Amino acid sequence: MTADSSPATAPPALGADPLWSRAADRIREEIARRGLSEGSKLPAERELCTRLDISRVTLRRALAHLVDQGLVTSSHGRGWFVATPTAPAPARDWPKDLESFTATARRKHMRPGSLVLRHDQVTASLDDADRLGVPAGTSLMRLERVRLLNDVRIALDRTLLVLELAPDLVRADFREASLFEELVRWGVEPERAEATIEARSADEELAGHLGIAPGAPVLVLDQTVYTREQRPLLLSTVEYSGDRYRLRTTFQTD
Missing domain, CATH: 3.40.1410.10 (Chorismate lyase-like)
Structure with a gap:
């Protein structure tokens, strides 16, 4: 997403989910629709950004949310993968990422x-x-x-x-x-x-x-x-x- 100072287009209604949340839902739906199994690799970040029409910052916020849910995992230098189910991690009291x-x-x-x-x-x-x-x-x-x-x-x-x-x-x-x-x-x-x-x-x-x-x-x-x-x-x-x-x-x- 790029900054746009033009007021011509009104923002979504206040009740709408944030962009990263909607992106996370679409990634989750895509994993289910394609029947991706544990260990399957997701498309590259650049491709996901293009498909979802979002910035890399927003994409990574969405992926971090899916990591918290135990749905995906990352491998440094290799990309993002469908996670192997494990026992749920304890809830964090303080976010590791910038979070409102x-x-x-x-x-x-x-x-x-x-x-x-x-x-x-x-x-x-x-x-x-x-x-x-x-x-x-x-x-x-x-x-x-x-x-x-x-x-x-x-x-x-x-x-x-x-x-x-x-x-x-x-x-x-x-x-x-x-x-x-x-x-x-x-x-x-x-x-x-x-x-x-x-x-x-x-x-x-x-x-x-x-x-x-x-x-x-x-x-x-x-x-x-x-x-x-x-x-x-x-x-x-x-x-x-x-x-x-x-x-x-x-x-x-x-």
Whole structure:
């Protein structure tokens, strides 16, 4: 998918599945239709992108989802294959790939939602402009939400987005919509993020938003998200209630 600033074509309805999810469904259907057995090789990524009319970033997100489901597997330098059934892997508490809060919730079979505190237009400060690679005073979309899982307050999410990359998002309804999915609908694909994670204590304002005691532990994720063209797209600071969110990952030697 390539960026298109033209507003002539409206995006799909808010209820539509994201592009990577639809691509994953089509790959799954193709495997079943062709009766591909364990170990069968899938077409090359370039061919799959052409068939599905999607970018390689979107394709790899779809394939990663199918890996999580145990349907396909990859072999470095050889391609993608129909996986051999194994015992299901334990659910991950933290995504290894760039994944939105909404996508993580759905993967864990939970209902995402948001209480929108602010959704307006502001100008970039010197610090924000430096991180986003834009001049100070550049128009940004400010989006602040209390993120919900099954109606439970999980985190406070503060986001600043370079408005010129997706100007129509100032009119989107983010009580239910996913920011990442809305960006993809308008031709802007978040590809990677540089993030720091640290523990802090909740101040009175944050405690009030999350319904926790002042001084309670919170896990803070601060990240800069980049487009496929490696341009800074948005800044995001997400403060998770320490007793409602866990971080579990895997480390290994080379």
